[in-house]
Amino acid sequence: MTPLTAGNTRVKEARKLHRRSVRSERRCFLADGPKAVEGALAVPGCVVEVFATPTAAAEHAELLGAMPLTLVDDRAMSGLSDSVNPAGLVAVCRFLRGELPPRPRLLSICADVRDPGNAGTVIRTSDAAGASAVVLAGDSVDPYNPKTVRATVGSLFHLPVVVERDPASAVRRAQEAGLTVLAADGGGEVDLFEADELLTRPTAWLFGNEAWGLPEELAALADHRVRIPILGAAESLNLATAAAVCLYASTRAMMAQ
Known part of the structure; x- marks a missing residue:
């Protein structure tokens, strides 16, 4: 041929x-x-x-x-x-069927995540950490963007990726499904290193935009705001790294029950 x-x-x-x-x-x-x-x-x-x-x-x-x-x-x-x-x-x-499973245990909600590589890496990390699904909310990148698909390294096909136009609706749906919504927030009142009891619950992690994080009105809808301790001189962690730290903290706490 x-x-x-x-x-x-x-x-x-x-x-x-x-x-x-x-x-x-x-x-x-x-x-x-x-x-x-x-x-x-x-x-x-x-x-x-x-x-x-x-x-x-x-x-x-x-x-x-x-x-x-x-x-x-x-x-x-x-x-x-x-x-x-x-x-x-x-x-x-x-296109794949992007629907939340009936009893999710661990969920990633990305609000206005614009970078295809970041979104794909969060999907890949969520898959690796055993999450039930990923929600791309608001003005987040298209999950079928070629760069996003490539960055997932196949994980796009392993777990549901849900598109939700309204981030607030994504948070409410997670809470209605019995999940505690934790906003990843550098100024959060809860220290991730001291949150093991909280992390044993079925959890939806809420992550914000790469540049400006979570809008105040959206973070306020979360059940708790959790900060990752910064022990050195770095200003912050990038989105994909923060997501990996948070998701694996939840997975470790759940497995230790």
Whole structure:
């Protein structure tokens, strides 16, 4: 089979999925790289089509199994992939079902998180820490942004990622589900190192924007505000690091019960 070129209609149509408006209209997105494709293939009915260079198809034959492939040349793959150094595999995937599970134990709520890499890393970290779901609330980045998908390293396909336009509604829904909402706040009244009893409860962590944190009116809706102690001279922790510290503190406390 002769690989398709960048000018092929199927390649050009798939490439349009880099645009959010097209993703929303078609309810499809691109999963770039072996880990993302592996995660997508594990979700029944998720994958529409897999594009691969001949080299990548041979290298990942075991992963792809009997999945029908569309071979493309390197230039076509460069247009499909969002990576500087494409791995040679990109899947067209259907939108996933982003719904909260009925009895969540640990939840991440991201309010107005704009950076695709940060959002993807929070999703990946939430997955690693055993969270039940992630909520991207307010003006947060599209979870199907190619950079976000790539930053999750496949975790997008492991746990529900819910989109909620109203951050306050996301907080209320978590509380109605029986979760204690903890706002990660550098000025919080609770020290994370002294919060073990609090952390044993089913918890939703509320994280704010990378630059300005949580708006006062949103933080006020949380049940508690929790600060991560800064022991050195650093001004603060970045969002993804703070999320990792908070989520793993909860997981450790829950496992120690």
